[in-house]
Amino acid sequence: MTETQPTSQTPNNRREELLDRAGELMAAKGYDGTSMRDIASAVGMLPGSLYYHFDSKESLFLALHQRVVTLMEARVRAALDAADKAALSAWDRLEAAATAHLEGLIETGNLVAIVSPEFLGEREGISTAIRAERRRYEQIFRDLFSALTLPQGVDRTLLRLHLFGALNWAPIWFDTAKGHDSRTVARQIMAVFRTAYEGKPA
């Protein structure tokens, strides 16, 4: 019953746990609604100890945001790789990415609140660093949409924002207890787009 090396060795495993708990708290109560003391007591630390790992609350949030976006990106890219191996169509690839996106949102307990620019309100300093990460992630979907064959006059950008809205809003009403299943929801949302435009000539 020897524990799996709980002492030292792996240097930054506590930092990960810290970001996990901070993510849950901030997703639930917002950035301003979550105090450093809340985060500290959630990991069994004292408030001051957080400042060994992070310079400030803002930099903690920055690290959290980067982590969330990176995880989401990895998840979506993995889904796309699987889709490629099955030689799926452009529409199927988009659906795979959308499903991975929504699954990520739901599993992380609605972290979209953090990924959302709205979450930041009008904080000046933070937004610049964050915008780059978000754009990189969204670029994946930009590419997926430009690979679609669409009728003339259909705005790809607006279509992408439309899809993002539908997906990102889902965690608000989504409730596993009500029988919701993220994969099914993503598929049904995508069904609207596909029914409208798939197989239509350009």
Next chain:
Amino acid sequence: MTETQPTSQTPNNRREELLDRAGELMAAKGYDGTSMRDIASAVGMLPGSLYYHFDSKESLFLALHQRVVTLMEARVRAALDAADKAALSAWDRLEAAATAHLEGLIETGNLVAIVSPEFLGEREGISTAIRAERRRYEQIFRDLFSALTLPQGVDRTLLRLHLFGALNWAPIWFDTAKGHDSRTVARQIMAVFRTAYEGKPA
């Protein structure tokens, strides 16, 4: 040059202004990010003076939420009345409502942040009073969706949540300076739904 009765007579005109400013601030910086002092100085008052009009910050927010939902409901119902006089179809009625909804969101400076449950985080007390108002508003759209003729197997509830997501997310990226126009955006979002399902047999 007599002013139009600035003194007394109309008893609660200052309260309206207060809610206006509070709405702008909270939409921009969130509930926790907006202090009573922020609100007070935005209307040229001292912090304590707010408590003549409202018992607490929470009750101020409750009044604000009620006001926003009421205004949105009036706006949507007016659009539906106009649609009825023109004897429009069920799809046109839904589009009229969706357009009014989005216009309301944009014009009030993204007050969806307030109307959104996510905004409240996990505040226990407030949510109960608010949920009723939100459900009443959403009932309008519930009715609009049940009036549609849709192919079998299409989930009306999910379709409504899909539409709400797309519309409610719009204020996040919407920017008039970039040539965005709320009416056009709403119409283009609705176009996806209509292209997919309008005129299809049940």
Next chain:
DNA sequence: AGCGGACAAACGAACGATTGTTAACCTGTC
């Protein structure tokens, strides 16, 4: 006509609690 409450609406100053943050000190491990 003029006076005196009554009352809405705000001021001014403070309260206790909580906020993010800091700095000095302890503790185990290599």
Next chain:
DNA sequence: GACAGGTTAACAATCGTTCGTTTGTCCGCT
């Protein structure tokens, strides 16, 4: 004994809120 990973105690600022006081205005009274 160096150093990562904390603890402990405190700081200045800000938070929501309270309370006694002050102002301006209207209405009934003599």
